[in-house]
Amino acid sequence: MVYYALEFTAELDGLTNLQPRGGCDDPNFTYYFKLKCENCGEISQKPTWLSLSEEVPLPNGRGTANLVQKCKLCKRDGTIQMIPGQGKPLTDIQGQSDLYTRLMIFDCRGFEPVEFSFTDGWMAESKNGETTFEMDLSEGEFCDYDEKSECPVGVSNLKSVFKVVKKSGDGARAVYR
Ligand SMILES: [Zn+2]
Secondary structure: OEEEEEEEEEEEEOEEEEEEOOOOOOOOOOEEEEEEEOOOOOEOOOOEEEOOOOOEEOOOOOOEEOEEEEOOOOOOEEEEEEEOOOOOOEOHHHHHOOOOEEEEEEEEEOEEEEEEEOOOOEEEEEOOOOOEEEEOOOOOOEEEEEOOOOEEEEEEEEEEEEEEEOEEOOHHHOEEO
16 A cells, blocks of 8 residues: 655635635545556546545455546556545645645555546635635636735645655554655
């Protein structure tokens, strides 16, 4: 197994705390990305999707995972288990400095996650915390107007990366870095 941390950053204008609508562990937030087979190197043509609320039985019948998929080319099974509790919203200060925040950890067997797609289901707050904006980031950006602060707000320059991390500790005290 390999642990991959999904991390992201963006430029936030007049906004802060960019995150999934129900928080970083939103059970219904859907992650879209492609899978690279560790056995033959094939990259899936279409993005696959998974969420914390979706669990499927493992091929060996022992437990469940958030994704079980077969490589189209070599037919090997791969599984992905999501590990919540590790994400933090992106602040405007991080975004300004091009610093990434962590969204989710994926425990991957047989596949490497690649090419995360930003889609619907995001939100951010105005800097004074008075207004919440729900947004779809499929187009790679978001623009609106904050009536209370009387200023335009926006999200742009979205970037994401999957980073291999190591686990230390166990249970609720596990750390991934
Ligand atoms: Zn394969």
